[in-house]
Amino acid sequence: MFAATPLGAMTESGRNCRKTDVGVLYRTHRGVLCLMSGCALNEKEFFSCCQLLLQQSEHLRDGWSWEAVQGSEEGYLRKTVLRSVLADCYDAQKQTETASDSVSPVSAHPIQELQQQERTQPVVATCFHSDGIIGDDGDEDDAVCVLSEGSSHVLQYEYHILYSCSYSAPVLYFRAFTLEGRSLTLEDVWSSVHPNFRHCLQNSPLTAITQQEHPLLGQPFFMLHPCRTEEFMRPVLQEAQEQPRPVNYVLLWLSVVGPVVGLDVPLKYCTQLHLSSLQHSASDLMSSTVETGVRRFARKTCK
Amino acid sequence: IMADDKDVLRDVWFGRIPTCFTLNQDEVTEREAEAYYLLLPRVSYLTLVTDKVKKHFLKVMRTEDVEEMWFEYEGTPLKWHYPIGVLFDLHASNSVLPWSITVHFKNFPDRDLLHCPSSSVIEAHFMSSIKEADALKHKSQVVNDMQKKDHKQLWMGLQNDKFDQFWAMNRKLMEYPTEEGGFRYIPFRIYQAMSDRPFIQKLFRPVSPEGNAYTLGDLLKEMYPAAITNDGEQKRYQVVIHGIEPLLETPLQWLSEHLSHPDNFLHICVVPTPSD
Numbered sequence: 363m364f365a366a367t368p369l370g371a372m373t374e375s376g377r378n379c380r381k382t383d384v385g386v387l388y389r390t391h392r393g394v395l396c397l398m399s400g401c402a403l404n405e406k407e408f409f410s411c412c413q414l415l416l417q418q419s420e421h422l423r424d425g426w427s428w429e430a431v432q433g434s435e436e437g438y439l440r441k442t443v444l445r446s447v448l449a450d451c452y453d454a455q456k457q458t459e460t461a462s463d464s465v466s467p468v469s470a471h472p473i474q475e476l477q478q479q480e481r482t483q484p485v486v487a488t489c490f491h492s493d494g495i496i497g498d499d500g501d502e503d504d505a506v507c508v509l510s511e512g513s514s515h516v517l518q519y520e521y522h523i524l525y526s527c528s529y530s531a532p533v534l535y536f537r538a539f540t541l542e543g544r545s546l547t548l549e550d551v552w553s554s555v556h557p558n559f560r561h562c563l564q565n566s567p568l569t570a571i572t573q574q575e576h577p578l579l580g581q582p583f584f585m586l587h588p589c590r591t592e593e594f595m596r597p598v599l600q601e602a603q604e605q606p607r608p609v610n611y612v613l614l615w616l617s618v619v620g621p622v623v624g625l626d627v628p629l630k631y632c633t634q635l636h637l638s639s640l641q642h643s644a645s646d647l648m649s650s651t652v653e654t655g656v657r658r659f660a661r662k663t664c665k
Numbered sequence: 666i667m668a669d670d671k672d673v674l675r676d677v678w679f680g681r682i683p684t685c686f687t688l689n690q691d692e693v694t695e696r697e698a699e700a701y702y703l704l705l706p707r708v709s710y711l712t713l714v715t716d717k718v719k720k721h722f723l724k725v726m727r728t729e730d731v732e733e734m735w736f737e738y739e740g741t742p743l744k745w746h747y748p749i750g751v752l753f754d755l756h757a758s759n760s761v762l763p764w765s766i767t768v769h770f771k772n773f774p775d776r777d778l779l780h781c782p783s784s785s786v787i788e789a790h791f792m793s794s795i796k797e798a799d800a801l802k803h804k805s806q807v808v809n810d811m812q813k814k815d816h817k818q819l820w821m822g823l824q825n826d827k828f829d830q831f832w833a834m835n836r837k838l839m840e841y842p843t844e845e846g847g848f849r850y851i852p853f854r855i856y857q858a859m860s861d862r863p864f865i866q867k868l869f870r871p872v873s874p875e876g877n878a879y880t881l882g883d884l885l886k887e888m889y890p891a892a893i894t895n896d897g898e899q900k901r902y903q904v905v906i907h908g909i910e911p912l913l914e915t916p917l918q919w920l921s922e923h924l925s926h927p928d929n930f931l932h933i934c935v936v937p938t939p940s941d
Contacts, residue, residue, distance in 0.1 A: 431862075527868045528797045528852075545775045572789065573779045575746065580863035582779050589796060589805070 401596045402530035403611050405436075411612035412439050412523070418613075418631050429522075431578060438578065439523040439612075445554075445624065446516055516541055521625055523612065524577065531591035532612050534619055535576055535583040548573060551584055551623075559622045571623065586619055594618065673923045677907055678828045680707035682753050683763040686718045689737075692770055694725045702763065706826065707750030707907060708927050710791075711736055711743060712781040713824065722768060730770065735778055737767045742777045746790050751932045754905045755856050759939040788820050791928055795819060798852035798929030799838060801868075807838055823927050831927060838929055839922050846878070847871035847918035853931040855889050865889060871918040881920060881933075882913030892935045905934040 403411070412428065416439065419426035430437040522535040538546040551571060552560060574585040595615060602609045617627040681704040688698040701721045705714060712734075719734050736743040738756050743766070747755075757764050773780075781787065795816075799808035808816075815834050822831025841848050851871050854864040865888050871879055885892045885904065893913070894900045903910055906924050917931075925931050 527866070528800045547780075572793075575744070575779060575863060577864070577866065578862060580861070581776055587793070589800070 401592045401599055403525075403532065404530065405525050405527065408525040408532060408612065409435050409437075411610050414610055415439065415613050415616075415631075422628065422630055424628065424631075438525075441521045441625075443519045443521070443625075444516055445519055517546065519624070521620075521623075522576070522583070523616065526588050529588040529591060531588045531595075532615055533588040533591075534586045534616075534623065534625075535574070536585075536623060536625075537581075537583045545582075548584065554624050555622060556624075584623075586623065591615065670923060674832065675828060677924060678708060678831075678927075680750060680907055681705060682707060682749065685763040685765050686715075686721075686736075686768050687765065688722050688725075689767050689769045692722075692726065693730045695727065696725050698722055698725045705749045705764075707748065707753070709749055709823065709826075710747075710787055711745040711749060711752070713784065713787050714749075718768060722770070726770065732771055733773050733780065733782070735769050735773055737769060738765070742774045744778060745781050745787075746779055748926045748928070748932060750907055750926075751856065751934060754908055754934040755858050755936065758903075758905060758908065758934070758936055784824070788824075791820060791823065792816055794928035794930060795838070798925075801850040801852045802838070802841070802848035802929075804849065807840070811837070819927070835927070835929075845872070846876060848921060851884075851917055851921045851931065852925070852929055853884065853921070853933060855885075855892075855933045855935060857889070857935045858937070869917075871916070871921065878916040878918060880913060881911055881915050881917060884917055885913070889935060900938050902935050903938050905936060906931065 416426055416428055418424075424441075425443070426439050426441045428437055429440050517538050517540060519536060519538045524533050524535060525531075526533045538551065540546070548571065555571070571584050571586060573582055575581070576583045595611070595618075598614060598618070599609065599611075602614075613627070613631055616625070617631075620627045684703050684705045686701040686703065688694070692698075699721075701718050703715075703718065705711075715734070715736075723731060736745070738752075741756060743752050743756075753764055796805065796808050799805050811834070818830060818834045821827070822834070848871055850868050853869065854866045856864045867888060869879070869884055869887065873879060881904070882893065892902045892904055894902070904913070906920070911920065911924070921931050
């Protein structure tokens, strides 16, 4: 069984869990997990989930850091990634090959990994649509692919995870620059979104990627709108609840929305949540919940 | 009392700021550009109401020298996505009228300003604020019960300066169950000119657990205590909403219903008291 004990058990476990108005908080030897009975996340829970994610990130060298606001508990998770973007020459074959590792269609490497890759093989060049705008589905086949040997288009993506008190949910903000410091436009960014999501998001402005002012930094960022988060998280959380299995809300949410904007969330994150004997079933749970979540997210945004 | 309250809604809606637009000296022109004067609606957005300004300056420029238009006041790029009245109160409230804004057509500061390629971007931003405000006030129930045409009516009311058209729909967003005594949370943002942080926005209820109405002073004490002057101290800051300083004893619920912007947010500016 898990190292965490459910509510109702006596003394020892009574010390290790706490009922909140949105669920039960478990304290395990690996940190705090949250068994959600509702689908809203309050700010304290957001903070706890982030700290747990941070611990795992450090262990996996996944590059996340916590940026605090003037020494308070308020703050956000941050990660910078260097990417060589294969925008429209997306290989369907490659997708099925890498599906078991992650849901991301483009490669995103923390800085160290990319440098390593550069040493062993030439960096993959960039493909952009000739006009930078994504039109109908049929365009994928007609995409102009300019593969220039020896030249690489490396972009710096910066991802922030903030808390929205209005929607009681985490929100993903991001921006991207060329190495020369040119900001990527919304059109550039669209070309890095997985084709399946691109079509769905375009029809639904409120779940689309829009340019917004970062609420703590005041600078322009792109944002994935949070108003539908509760909708697509609910079934995913309910499934986990029926087991019952404690989940890290922020990690679960990130594994659903991250891939939409090319942010990789390695499955290794969830295997750390459980004792080694349960590694296999934990991966199954994560991949099935991620798949369900992704499918539901795509369906909901296509309304 | 009802009649007075409605007057407040009208005064807020029809508030104007006399503005003088001057072309940036470094722009390349074929002949001298004259300044352009305009009365700006406090409750609207710069990029929504400055088509005439653009047309005026385009007359003296070549198309190849024209990129996305942006505005600046005394070196500060002006955020078009903030209501005009907020920009004025925050940056120029204690300066002489007309408000002098510099117009640029080059070197768009994309690290400071959001792009505004079309009015549909302004509409999306406006509707997004309304939805967020309703998420706070009513858990999104009222705005989600509205139809698409109702949302459109709110936007068209703002765009075309139609008070009645706007409020016919907006009044639904101002209702609340009588037994609650107010909204679930008050949608507000507190702006401070001299701060890295663009604004403060947090959860705040209009009514205490005992049923007492919270005031503007209560909100500030919780969110920005430095704005409150203690007894015996000299007043360091002015707390400005729509160009006026409401009494700190004013109930927050009343302020939210009557002094919110069309985006349903109470935008509060904290500015240093001018030293004469």
